[in-house]
Amino acid sequence: MRVNFVLSEALTGLWRNVTMSVAMILTTAISLTLLGAGGLLYVQIQETKDVLRGKVEVMLFLNDDVTEQQRDALQQRLTNDRSLVRDVSFETKEQAYERFRELFKNSPDFVQGVQPNALPASFRVKLLDPKDYSNLADKYRDAEGVSRVSSQQEVVTQLFSMVDAVKNTTFAVAVLQGIAALLLIGNTIQVAAYSRRREVSIMKLVGASNWYVRLPFILEASMAGLIGALIGWIGLILGKVFLVDGALKPIFNSGLIPVIEWSDILWTGPVLALIAIAISGVTGWSTLRFYVKV
């Protein structure tokens, strides 16, 4: 098989129908950008869940007028609660304030407005199974000296459901764009096959193998897919630069969601390219097989 013949045929095909090719490539690119973004979010969420699962603490905030006796009793009870509790630590009012100051060190005005003794002391409980949060809350909510039970779990769950929604929307739009891209690829191949019908009929007449006849068209589709994947990848890189490291930086800096790393973006590129080449190639092939009879 003559490689340059097949390649030049495919390139000519893309040029001949350049407006359609551009539409096809852009649609593919948008679809792949969204697919990539959705994929990155998905991986991110999984990672975050795993990381946080070990870290999430339930906080039992204590009344300001708690007695030492009540406090010791509570600690005793928590330490002995082997069915739920993995680890207990105590945080004094001073430690709480220290932590607060550290957390909001970028907003000194805010820190200044809070009295050092305004924050309650608390027991910080690590659970054996993070899902047992509400069991623990029920059990200790009315214990003496406890003012309020709170869990980072609630915050995390809310955050996750938000990110999940964003991820699902991204995937849904990616799928719709993907369908549009497939239809455009199919149409482009039909137009390409029509404009080359003379060549194709002669090729078949003189006994060119089916692959030789079809490959330029399939390659044309795959090339469009590859270019689309490249643009999609650039889209993700821009997203990293302007969103993750730009506008959305504060969210990632809060430490709840790990930052999307460059390495994640890097491996997305080849994955998107492979998906794009495979899907557009198969679309091209089946268009030829079922609609064009090349």
Added chain:
Amino acid sequence: MGSSLESGVVITLENVSKRYPKSRRPALDNVNVGVDKGEFVFFIGPSGSGKSTFIRLLLREDVPTSGKVSVAGRDLGTLHSWRIPQLRRSIGCVFQDFRLLPNKTSAENVAFALEVIGKTRPVIRRVVPEVLSLVGLEGKENRYPSELSGGEQQRVAIARAFVNRPLVLLADEPTGNLDPDTSIEIMRLLDRINRTGTTVVMATHDANIVNQMRRRVVELDRGRVIRDQHRGVYG
């Protein structure tokens, strides 16, 4: 596979019928024909008599409704679709409308047929001028079809069909678009190709040519063979 070749038969049709879905009468109706290696056969008959269907069946562009078609020892009924290209490489084809690529020169048109079946560049460079001079187009290798006369265009088409030395040359009304003098020149060329041992099957309704050539004549009428005559005339 070789048995029919050894006995010298290149084309056989056994009880072949072809019906098209929307047509009342069959395009071919129980046709039995054999063509030996090296023969020159005219298939004659008016439009709609089944000549084109016959050629489509030989090229495996279509399959018969019933009956068996064999070409070059291959039973086309059991031929895998991926083997069809192999079949077509053993058949050269010429048509009334030449079917040349307008944006390629005569040499490029012939070369294209070789390129797409994977011949190497040195082979192509050697073979193309050879076959073009064989058909009498020396010096016109770089002309585009629009710069050639109808007869010259048909010569390019014949060169393309013959360049692979096929077992069979199928010609579907090759003189249909040509004036009588040019037609005779084309027939001389086909005759010369036939003398190299290539079987030539030609569908035509040009009575003049058939009468001059005095070769085997198979006459079709409404899908049936009504005459099969050696050294025949148009009738």
